[in-house]
Amino acid sequence: MNRTPEAVLTELSAVVRDGRVISAAPTLERFRSDAVPSAADGRPLAAVLARSTEDVRQSLRWAGRHRIAVTTRGAGTGLSGGAAAVDGGLVMCLEEMTGIRIDPSARVATVGAGALNGDVKDAARKHGLHYPPDPASFRTSSIGGNIATNAGGLCCVKYGVTAAYVLGLEVVLADGTVLRLGGRTVKDVAGLPLLPLFVGSEGALGIVTRADLRLVPEPAPSSTVAAVFPTLEAAGAAVVEIGRCLSPSMLELLDQTTINCLEDLRPAGLDRDAGALLIAQVDASGSGRVDECRLLSEICEKNGADEVNSTDDPDEGEMFIEVRRNIGRAYEMRGALIAGDVVVPIDRLPQLLRAVHELDKTVEVEVPVAAHAGDGNVHPTVIYDPARPGAEDAAWRVCDDIMRIAVDLGGTIAGEHGIGRKKRHMLDRQLGGDVMRISQAVKDLFDPEGLLNPGVLV
């Protein structure tokens, strides 16, 4: 029996008990895109603002009955189009599932998928504990989104990415089955390791509704080193050597264009003529921090740094980090963005930086570079004028070239932002046919009708 869209929506409203259903077109606008809107983003039929696992379960069963595609959405800060809506689909939004419970003795945070990373950090800090994964978007991105993209960030060079902190997950599958995987134990090898499949699966296998996250004692205060280099490659060489000799808690690299974008946004006294700026932190306890700081500065000088400054004052250090966190806004002032997210084995970092820099000289778009350099994770952002005909396509060609360079250097096209819909066309090139075929088989097992985030990943 064919039912009218109104009847289908009435049925949805009846099954969503705790949350809300939104179907008015103007209100739906904010659910169409993630942080990098594109003309290809769809117009959904409705969005559900879930407030319980049961809301998610019933909505998925409703979507299955009517064969309606579902896009899962956390906070919508993604950079690869994974949370972009599908025409006529449902947006399943977790932003109101924000509960946070800290168990200080077990060192576990049990959180709703919509809780913001920064709120989990704040809640843990009240108990002298710390949740390390820290994407630059930590104040605005959700734990569900962080898990779905296996988010990294600034401190991951020492503390690891999101996957290292996920102990347990509650996941709703496409048919409404609720899986509980792992739990609050730090070790668990019972059964096939299904939990890691969902970390980084970008909403294509199931919807995360709750997570148990591992907390650690708060680290010691950090010392910060800022080193100015004449060239990107010299800074890259310093990064390789630093990684061989010590374990910094942050190692961020900015190129000259990025420095200038930041100065245009808000003058912070950065050297506009510098080839690159390296911002590093060390947080060893006691005198170890002084030794690490000295060694790090020496390595920078040995690799040609023109100027090296360091501070033990956490507030002064935080000023540098705050500048780093503003990069997204600084780039946005110059045009529309495509965020690159390539990673190479750390010894190839100087080669990657050189190749991207050379490319920048030959193309019409701007390609500033910022990097979680200690991880070999480089974000060349392609900035283009969206009003210029053909500019978006040209920008994508540049982004594709950068991904090819990374793969040719033995690296990957995505380190922490996911593949989403926007980088899907390059995935086969990196993974090859066999891996793509097995990935599709896994997708078919969890979501046989292909309703969850269609077009994402597989």
Ligand SMILES: Cc1cc2nc3c(=O)[nH]c(=O)nc-3n(C[C@H](O)[C@H](O)[C@H](O)COP(=O)(O)OP(=O)(O)OC[C@H]3O[C@@H](n4cnc5c(N)ncnc54)[C@H](O)[C@@H]3O)c2cc1C
């Ligand atoms: C200024 C800025 C800086 C950033 N810096 C970093 C950084 O340093 N490191 C980094 O890793 N990322 C960074 N990002 C990217 C982004 O913040 C991360 O990808 C983040 O993890 C996305 O979280 P979200 O809640 O916004 O997810 P969304 O954008 O809503 O969704 C992202 C993906 O996760 C899926 N998803 C969301 N919630 C769930 C769920 N509950 N269950 C299943 N699937 C789900 C979506 O379907 C989509 O595929 C940055 C973004 C911005 C705008």
